[in-house]
Amino acid sequence: MINGCITKHTNVMNSLKKLGGFLVVAVLLSACTSLRVASDFDKDVDFKNYKTYNFYEKGLEKLEVNGLDKKRMMAAVDTEMQAKGFTKTANPDLFVNLVVMKRERTDVYDNGFYSPWGWRGGWGWGWGPYWGVGMRSFDRYQEGLFIIDFLDPKTKMHVWHGRGDGFNLDSFKNREERINEGVKEILAQYPPHSSN
Template sequence: MKRMKQLGGFLVIAILLAACSSLRVASDFDREVNFNNYKTYNFYQKGLEKLEVNGIDKKRMIAAVDSEMQAKGFTKVEKPDILVNLVVMKRERTDIYDNGFYGGPWGWRGGWGWGWAPFWGGGLRSVDRYQEGLFIIDFLDPKTKMHVWHGRGDGFNLDSFKNREERINTGVKEILAQYPPN
C-alpha cells in the first residue's frame, strides 16, 4: 500500500511538470546581417491582417512583443529599421496517458484484490485532444524586403484558457530571448 501511495504521488508530480512545460523554442538568422543596425521596429500590417487568432489573443501577442522589444531597447516608429511579422499555425494534438498497470493476467484488479483475472481490470488511461499552436516571430528588413531573423515556439495549447495571457507573454519572451543572435 505504501508503494502505491509513492507511485501515485510520483504520477501526480509527473503530470504537473508536464502541464507546466514551456514552449520548445528555436531560431535562425541571416549570418550576413549586422543586427546592431536595427534600433526601431513596427509590425508588418499585412501579416497582422492574416494572423489567424481571435482579436483578444492578437492584442495580447502584440502587447507581449511590444513589451519585449522595448525591453531590448527598440523604439516603435512609423518607418522602422525592422518589421515584426507574427504567425500562428495550428494542428490537432492527441495525448494518451497510460499508467501501465497491466502486467498480464496476474495483478491487482481494482476492488477484487490480487489474483487471476484475464481480460479484467487494467490500467488507467485517458485521452486528451486539443489544438496545439506554433508561434512564429519573423523580423523583416523593409529596405531589402528579406527575412533576417526567424524565431518559433512550438507546443502552445490553444484550447486552454487558463493563464492564457501569462502563457502568451512567457512564450513571446522565450522566443525573443534568442534575439539578437550570438
C-alpha cells in the same frame, strides 16, 4: 506464511501506486512548463544596426487568431522589444511579422502503474501474472505554433526567425500570462549569436 506473503505484496502494490501517481504528476507538470523554442537567422546581417521596429501590417491581417489574442501577442512583443532597447516607430529598421499555425493534438495520460503482477478483475479475481492496474485518459485540443519573424524593410529580406511550438489554443486558463511567457521565450533567442 500466506498472510506474510499477502502483506508483502500489498505493501509493494501500495508503493508502486504511490510511485506511479508521482510519475504522472511529474510528467504533467513538465508538459506545462514551456514551449519548444528554436530560432534561425541570416549570418551575414549585423543585428546591431537595428534599433527600431513596428508590426508588418499585411502579416497582422492574415494572423489567424481572435482579436483578443492578437492584441495580447502584440502587447507581449512590444514589452519584449522595448526591454531589448527597441523603439516603435512608423519607419522602422525591422518589421515584426506574427504567424500562428494550428494542428489537432491528442495527449494520452497514463497513471504509470503497470506491473507483471496485479489484481485480476473482469474474468477472475485474485493475484496473477501479467495483470496490471492502469488508468488512461485522452485530451484533444488545438495546438499552436507561434512564429515571430523579423523582416528588413530596406532589403526586403527575412533576417530572423523564431518559433515556439506547443501552445494549447483551446485552454483559456492563464491565457494572457501563457502568451506573454511564450513570446518572451521565443524572443529570448534574439539577438542571435554566431555560435547558434
